[in-house]
Amino acid sequence: MIRYKKLGYVALGVTDLERSITYYRDLVGLQLNLQEEGVAYFSCSDDHHNLVLYQNDVAGLKRIAWEMESDAELDNAADTFKKHGLDVYELPTEESKGIFQGRTLRFIEPNDGICFELYNQQYKRATSYQPTVSKIARLGHVVVSFSDWDASIKFFREVMNFDTSDSIDGFINFMRCFPNPYHHTLGVSNAKLRGDRPGLHHVNFMVTDMDDIGRALNRMPENNIPIVFGPGRHPPSGSIFYYFLDPDGMTVEYSFGMEEFPEENPRKPRSLEPRPDSGDYWGSVPKEDWAQAGDILPAKPQLIGQLL
Numbered sequence: 577m578i579r580y581k582k583l584g585y586v587a588l589g590v591t592d593l594e595r596s597i598t599y600y601r602d603l604v605g606l607q608l609n610l611q612e613e614g615v616a617y618f619s620c621s622d623d624h625h626n627l628v629l630y631q632n633d634v635a636g637l638k639r640i641a642w643e644m645e646s647d648a649e650l651d652n653a654a655d656t657f658k659k660h661g662l663d664v665y666e667l668p669t670e671e672s673k674g675i676f677q678g679r680t681l682r683f684i685e686p687n688d689g690i691c692f693e694l695y696n697q698q699y700k701r702a703t704s705y706q707p708t709v710s711k712i713a714r715l716g717h718v719v720v721s722f723s724d725w726d727a728s729i730k731f732f733r734e735v736m737n738f739d740t741s742d743s744i745d746g747f748i749n750f751m752r753c754f755p756n757p758y759h760h761t762l763g764v765s766n767a768k769l770r771g772d773r774p775g776l777h778h779v780n781f782m783v784t785d786m787d788d789i790g791r792a793l794n795r796m797p798e799n800n801i802p803i804v805f806g807p808g809r810h811p812p813s814g815s816i817f818y819y820f821l822d823p824d825g826m827t828v829e830y831s832f833g834m835e836e837f838p839e840e841n842p843r844k845p846r847s848l849e850p851r852p853d854s855g856d857y858w859g860s861v862p863k864e865d866w867a868q869a870g871d872i873l874p875a876k877p878q879l880i881g882q883l884l
């Protein structure tokens with residue numbers, strides 16, 4: 577059983593880094609911890625980074641990273657993945673230090689070629705995240721549209737030891753990274769419902785107060801940010817949500833509240849009927865550009881570390 581601590585960070589490619597830095601810092605409310613040539617590290621915790629933006633020709637998903645419970649779990653994960661025939665790479669120490677992390681492994685997820693990363697720890701910051709426009713509680717989840725929905729769910733369940741909390745049948749499977757309690761840190765969405773285009777669906781930040789959602793209801797439209805779904809309440813996790821677009825058209829979600837699962841004797845996963853009110857109790861309807869932008873950005877295995 578592989579044991580994860582949490583979803584650690586997501587790395588996105590953006591087409592105008594300065595524009596996106598302004599957006600994620602001043603409107604979403606993340607703290608810019610470091611900007612280097614072509615890359616910006618943001619945090620919403622005492623971690624060095626929970627979102628990393630890279631200047632890129634095309635906007636999209638570059639990497640999703642999970643923090644492991646311990647160093648031993650990193651080795652356990654590497655052994656498990658290798659047994660399943662995956663190539664697992666470890667970043668040389670200088671490189672993992674260069675991204676402010678301890679031991680860092682990477683592999684290419686086999687269905688759509690997403691770069692996944694596991695690490696044992698990140699550098700902590702002496703002064704933690706200082707909230708500004710919004711009190712972000714954590715990076716909540718990433719949802720990705722996969723080309724083979726069933727095969728992807730099977731991979732995350734059987735190889736990565738993720739558990740399904742709920743699904744909306746044929747549309748999205750909500751998975752938690754065992755034994756992390758949150759209802760989902762990864763949403764496996766079905767690319768068939770997106771014109772057979774795998775890619776980023778959305779990135780979620782959980783906020784601390786209902787007021788953080790309330791303030792965004794004013795702040796985002798006042799700054800001409802496209803609102804693409806909500807406000808509403810999701811039946812699966814019970815969270816109150818609000819979705820808006822980033823400067824490249826990628827979808828960002830704020831949510832407040834989420835069901836938590838015990839490690840032992842969790843409730844059974846539910847399968848919800850694929851109908852609009854399974855996505856929102858309150859009756860809002862997603863706009864056409866909701867969850868449309870964001871390619872899967874290919875990673876070259878030889879550039880992601882040394883083969884274990």
Ligand SMILES: CC(C)c1ccc(C(=O)O)c(O)c1O
Nearest residue numbers: 748810811812813814815855
């Ligand atoms: C409609 C989208 C995919 C959705 C549905 C439910 C939840 C939840 O229960 O938290 C989400 O976070 C979603 O993004």
Ligand SMILES: [Fe+2]
Nearest residue numbers: 717719780829
């Ligand atoms: Fe979500």
